[in-house]
Structures are given as structure tokens and as C-alpha cells.
Amino acid sequence: IGAIISETGVASAYGEVSKNAILLAVDDINKRGGIDGRPVQVIIEDDHTDPKQAVSAFHKLTSIDGAQAIIGSLYFEALLINILRTLAPIPFPRTSFVSLILSSISVPISKRTSP
Numbered sequence: 001i002g003a004i005i006s007e008t009g010v011a012s013a014y015g016e017v018s019k020n021a022i023l024l025a026v027d028d029i030n031k032r033g034g035i036d037g038r039p040v041q042v043i044i045e046d047d048h049t050d051p052k053q054a055v056s057a058f059h060k061l062t063s064i065d066g067a068q069a070i071i072g073s074l075y076f077e078a079l080l081i082n083i084l085r086t087l088a089p090i091p092f093p094r095t096s097f098v099s100l101i102l103s104s105i106s107v108p109i110s111k112r113t114s115p
Contacts, residue, residue: 002065003019006048008046009050015046
């Protein structure tokens with residue numbers, strides 16, 4: 001699982017709270033045996049409260065780290081449109097899929113490649 005939060009920048013106060021909540025949840029899930037018997041791991045990326053950094057963090061988490069789900073903070077919802085705008089021109093495997101888990105909604109996002 002990846003998480004994109006604002007650890008720095010104008011929304012850093014929210015980022016600290018988000019990071020603490022995510023780490024508490026992961027710790028609680030793992031104390032209960034994880035998911036399907038496997039421990040949960042989370043990779044946290046700082047978007048610096050900057051749309052371009054959020055896009056870079058998203059691509060790193062999905063393309064390099066292999067995250068199957070992304071947790072975003074309240075501010076991340078505002079950055080989501082920038083991420084979605086960049087998905088179309090970037091080639092991903094046809095089977096690639098990631099879920100975005102936001103503060104208020106969960107949105108499955110299929111990444112498409114051109115034919």
C-alpha cells in the first residue's frame with residue numbers, strides 16, 4: 001500500500017496527522033494478523049503540497065514500488081485531477097490496476113495503454 005501525504009508544504013499539519021493515523025492503522029491490522037495472514041506494509045511519499053510532486057509520488061508508488069492501493073490525505077483529493085490527467089499518455093501493462101483510497105471515497109482507477 002502506498003500513501004501520498006503532505007509532510008511538508010502548506011498542508012504539513014494535516015500530513016503529520018494523516019501519517020500518524022496510517023501508521024496506527026497498519027500497526028493495528030498487523031497485530032490482528034494482517035490481511036489474509038500477510039502483514040501490511042505501507043510506503044509513505046511526501047507530495048510537498050505540490051501537484052507535480054503528487055504526480056511523481058503516484059508514479060513512483062505504482063510503477064516502481066508496485067503499490068496496489070494508494071491512500072491520500074484530504075489535500076490529495078485536490079491533487080487527484082493532476083494525477084488522472086497524466087495517466088492517459090503513460091503506458092502501463094493492460095492488467096495494471098490501482099485503487100485510490102481517499103479520505104471520503106474509494107475510487108478504482110484502471111490505467112490504460114494505447115492499442
